[in-house]
Amino acid sequence: MEKKWWKEAVVYQIYPRSFKDADGDGIGDLRGIISKLDYLKELGIDVVWLSPVYQSPNDDNGYDISDYRNIMDEFGTMEDWEEMVSEMHKRGIKLVMDLVVNHTSDEHPWFIESRKSKDNAYRDYYIWRPGKEGKEPNNWESFFSGSAWEYDEATGEYYLHLFSKKQPDLNWENPNVRKEIYEMMRFWLDKGVDGFRMDVINMISKVPELPDGEAYDGKKYASGSRYFMNGPRVHEFLQEMNREVLSHYDIMTVGETPGVTPKEGILYTDPARCELNMVFQFEHVDLDSGPGGKWDIRPWKLADLKKTMTKWQKELEGKGWNSLYLNNHDQPRAVSRFGDDKQYRVESAKMLATFLHMMQGTPYIYQGEELGMTNVRFSSIEDYRDIETLNMYKEYVEKYGENPQAVLEKIYYKGRDNARTPMQWDDSKHAGFTDGTPWIQVNPNYKEINAKAALQDPDSVFHYYKKLIQLRKQHPVIVYGTYHLILEDHPLIYAYTRTLENEKLVVITNFSNETPVFRLPEDIVYTAKELLIHNYPVVESEELHEIRLRPWEARVYKIQ
Known part of the structure; x- marks a missing residue:
């Protein structure tokens, strides 16, 4: 397998509005990011993915761009941006910018x-x-x-407009549109950007006839996704983009591609096809969505998570490359969704990190994930800011007559503002995010969950993430090894091996607050073992063949 720096990297996503406010206006900014670069360096981050900071009316928090070549006033100036890139590069941190080219703002x-x-x-x-x-x-x-x-x-x-009415879709069939976009991409790459995360990039090609979608449940509007996701010319457009722009720079590219299968994922990421380095797929974060979509919430099952993750690990192996994530600015907090954010918050946050970071692919950490930040329960819809959430609430309550509290419960579980509450830096007012009034309220649990406390506690979630990142740099098997699922039918344990030549890891994670027994499959024999990382105190002499796991326990062994 060809070695690449972006395969070995660990990425940290900054949602600038909520990261750190330097000027007291209640909105995170570029100078705030500059002030926290040493924190990212301490964690061991290689790449920052920065959500949009371009000029925007902010209908969808910067994903509605009115000027691709300027910085949003709230975030600072181009000089601030240039200083930020320079300071990142001094610390060996690369910068990936958001590329939002399916649509612009209606004020563009x-x-x-x-x-x-x-x-x-x-x-x-x-x-x-x-x-x-x-x-x-x-x-x-x-x-x-x-x-x-x-x-x-x-x-x-x-x-x-596939998104807000203030986000009209661009017509990629027009060669002048593509030419303008490629010129804009070169502008940023020549200024020192190290790559792009491409927003809903698999929606840029629409079936020209724009046929009706299939109605769900008799509601007025229907999903037309089969006519605009992975459309007829999307690969042609991306190959042209690669030819015209991407191939001329040593950069990292990741496409946000809702609705892709592994087969389609390979089309986007096979190096021989010259499109993208990797994609974000959504199957694992859609496991708790019913046929009615995101807000049709169903319990997720570990069997389905195993099946989905394993499918992507195996089918892309040697052909494409995976992105590994559980959190981002559009997803609820992983520890609240896949773990236990109450009694076992710390243990389950560490377990989820282990489960993810030990797989093949490039891991993404979303701001606050390394602290075990949780979902928030605001008492009123007035406290929410996200356009998707507010529109859904209005529609469900006013149009469909649903109980307002029942709709709030959906938001508590899956709303995007769960990820957008301010970063919890310390236990001072507003969690040290701002001296002013934050644009969205801070999660009230910031007194216990914050970076200052985490840095001082050697057993914190932060220090566990730091160790996971170090292990990735020390053991090529974590990056390049093959993946094999074991104990496929166990209802509580997710375990797998990673193998690279003579090096083998066994990854054991307990997705429950129960105490199941892990038994090593008979076909795995070993003469020596080394415990690389664990989230509970462990007796080193303990046999690997049979282990009673504690709630949300994780262990990774290197065996020979």
Whole structure:
């Protein structure tokens, strides 16, 4: 397997709005990030993925960009950004920027021109259609609720927006759009960016006829995803992007690709195809979604998690590359979702980290994950800020007549603001995030869960993550070894091996607050063992063949 720096790296995602506020306006900023780079260095981070900091009206917290070549005023200036990159590079930390090119803001100059008239030079930069019989061009539903089409009085046509109505979709069929995007990418790469995380990149190619989607449950709008996810020209566009831009730089690329299968994942990530280095797939974070989507919440099962993770590990092996994540700015906190965020918060946060970081792929840590930060339960919908959450609440309560408290329970479990509460730096007011009033409230548990306390406690979640990152740098088997699931049918234990030539690891994790017995399969024989990492005190002489695991216990053995 070809060695690459981005395979060996550990990535830390910063959501700038919530990371650290340096100027007291209650909003995180670039100077706040600069002030915390030593913290990231201490953790052992190789790459920072920075969520969007471009000029934006902030309808969707920066994912609606009005100027791709400027910095949002709230975050600072281009000089601040340049200093941040320089300070990262001094510490051996690379920077990956968010590339949001499925859509722009409706305040972007291209769209302002596009909506002026049907014959404007920029009209075809976006997807415009006349209505059908006085209705929208098709029945697609936006990801943020309601129709994916917005009527524009000036020209009497509708424009497509898969997300907010302030995020019109770009028309990638237009070569001028692609040319402008490639020029913008070169602008940032020439300024020192080390790669891109590409927002919903598998949605840039739509089936040209834009057919109706299949209605779910008789509701007005339908998912049209089969007509805009992994569309007819998406690979052609990405190969062109690689040819024109990506191949000229030594960078890391990761595509956000909802709805991809491993087979499609290989198309995006096989090095021979010259598209992307890796993708974010969503199967494992959709295990608790029913047929009605994200808010149709169902209990997830360990058997399904094993099946999904194993499928991606095995099918991409030697062909593509995995991204490993449980948290990001769009997902609830992993310890609240997959672990036990109450009695066994610390143990389960460490176990989840072990389960993930020992797999083949590039691990991503989302800010606060290394502290075991948890979901939040705000008492009122007024305390929430996320457009997806607010739209869903309004629709479910007003349109479908659901009980407001029942809808809040969905938000407590899965809302995006769970990940967006401010980073918990210390136990001072507002968790040390800001001297002002934070743009969204801090999770009340910051007195116990914060970076200052974690740094001082050698048994903290932080120090455990630090050790996991060090192990990755010391043992090539963690990066390049093959994966093999063991104890496939065990209802509580997720265990697997990693093998690279003569080196072998056994990874044992207990996904429960029970005390199951781990028994080593008979086909695994060893003469010597070394315990590399564990989240409970362990007797070194203990036999590996049979271990009674404690709640949420994790162990990794190197065997010979």
